[in-house]
Amino acid sequence: MTFDTPMWTLAVIAAMLVGLAKTGVPGIGMLFVAIFAMLMPTKQSSGFVLPLLIVGDIVAVLSYRQHTEWKYLWRLFPWAAAGVGLGALAMNRINNRQAQLLVGSIIVTLVVLHVVRKWRPAKPAGAVVSAGGAGASGAAASVASAEVSEHGVWFPPTIGVLAGFTTLVANAAGPLMAIYLLAMRLPKLAFVGTGAVFFLLLNLFKVPFMVGLELITTDSLRFNLILIPAVLAGALIGRWVLPRVSQEWFERLALILSAGAGLKLLIG
Numbered sequence: 001m002t003f004d005t006p007m008w009t010l011a012v013i014a015a016m017l018v019g020l021a022k023t024g025v026p027g028i029g030m031l032f033v034a035i036f037a038m039l040m041p042t043k044q045s046s047g048f049v050l051p052l053l054i055v056g057d058i059v060a061v062l063s064y065r066q067h068t069e070w071k072y073l074w075r076l077f078p079w080a081a082a083g084v085g086l087g088a089l090a091m092n093r094i095n096n097r098q099a100q101l102l103v104g105s106i107i108v109t110l111v112v113l114h115v116v117r118k119w120r121p122a123k124p125a126g127a128v129v130s131a132g133g134a135g136a137s138g139a140a141a142s143v144a145s146a147e148v149s150e151h152g153v154w155f156p157p158t159i160g161v162l163a164g165f166t167t168l169v170a171n172a173a174g175p176l177m178a179i180y181l182l183a184m185r186l187p188k189l190a191f192v193g194t195g196a197v198f199f200l201l202l203n204l205f206k207v208p209f210m211v212g213l214e215l216i217t218t219d220s221l222r223f224n225l226i227l228i229p230a231v232l233a234g235a236l237i238g239r240w241v242l243p244r245v246s247q248e249w250f251e252r253l254a255l256i257l258s259a260g261a262g263l264k265l266l267i268g
Contacts, residue, residue, distance in 0.1 A: 003039070003223075010035055015052055015227040019234025021174065022056035022196065023063055024241040031257075033171050034264060042096035046171050047215025051224040052231050053171065054203050059235040060196035067193030072184050073201075075156040076163070080173075080202055083164020088209045091169060097268065103172045104265030106162050111179060111259045155183070168206060173199075175261055182255065192242065 003011060014035035021032065036045040094102070159180045167173035177198065181191045210216040245253070 007039055010039060011223075011227060012230045014039075015230035016234035016237070018049070018052050018056045019059065019231040019236070020238040020241070021234075022053075022060040022199075022238065023192070023235045024238025024245075031261075034261075037170075042099060042170060043091065044215060046169065047210045047213070047217075048220045048223065049171050050203060050206060050210055050216060051221060052227060054200065054207075055228055055231045056235055057196060057200035057203055059232065060192065061200050063235075063239055064189060064193035064196050067189040068197045069184075069186060069190050069194045070197075072181070072186070072194055073198050076160040076180065076198065077201060079157045079160025080164035080167075080198075081205060083161040083166075084168045084202070084206055084209060085164075086161070087165040087168025088213065090165070091213055094169075099169045100265045100268060103166045103170050104262045106166060107172070107175045107262030108259065108266065111175070111255060111262060115255075156180070164202065167202060168209060170265075172261070172265070173202070175257075175259075178255070188242065188245070 014032040017032035017035070033045075033049070036049050039045065040048060159176055163173040163176040163180075166176060177195050178191075181195060186194060207216065
């Protein structure tokens with residue numbers, strides 16, 4: 001694998017976007033996926049990017065770990081691990097274009113579902129409180145049951161399996177995680193902190209699969225070492241950007257970028 005000067009320029013920009021996505025604007029992650037997919041075959045790029053993602057994840061966890069909402073993470077991770085296994089089985093059975101169409105369809109569908117859910121009239125507060133739920137403990141239980149009833153018990157398992165599958169196939173789980181965390185109504189710091197821990201665990205879990213598929217090699221790791229400073233620079237920019245973006249615009253940007261990424265994968 002060799003890069004000329006324009007390719008190196010694109011690779012450095014993409015590596016900076018890795019850091020920016022991990023610490024500033026999660027929805028921008030699909031942009032670096034697209035750039036690396038232009039520089040090399042889609043399957044090869046998924047393994048090439050993984051060590052860079054882990055570096056970005058470590059910076060993000062160190063920066064925002066105190067904001068992690070663990071209950072949302074543990075609901076998702078076992079299902080995501082299963083999705084990684086399915087993705088590994090599928091990797092040698094689908095071509096690059098089939099992977100793009102599959103991931104793009106999933107992302108666009110979930111964006112539409114999120115928008116429909118967000119615009120749906122809210123239920124009255126009393127509608128989720130049962131007759132026997134009076135008092136503080138009853139109120140707490142009603143909040144939990146409201147969350148389950150609003151999103152359905154299918155929501156975390158579905159997002160988890162799809163996220164694990166798409167991250168193994170194309171490192172494209174960022175939009176799926178964004179949709180999940182937006183649906184949970186997390187503020188932006190909790191959004192980034194929870195996402196950071198989730199992806200660090202998930203990406204570390206993926207490493208043996210990528211090595212086994214020969215998508216991480218000593219050659220690709222040498223290129224990764226050269227690009228790590230760009231990832232760190234992007235992460236510093238992301239830490240500067242995040243406090244300056246309002247919650248409303250943060251959510252809009254994450255959703256718009258997710259939708260755009262899904263459409264880009266469908267169009268090719």
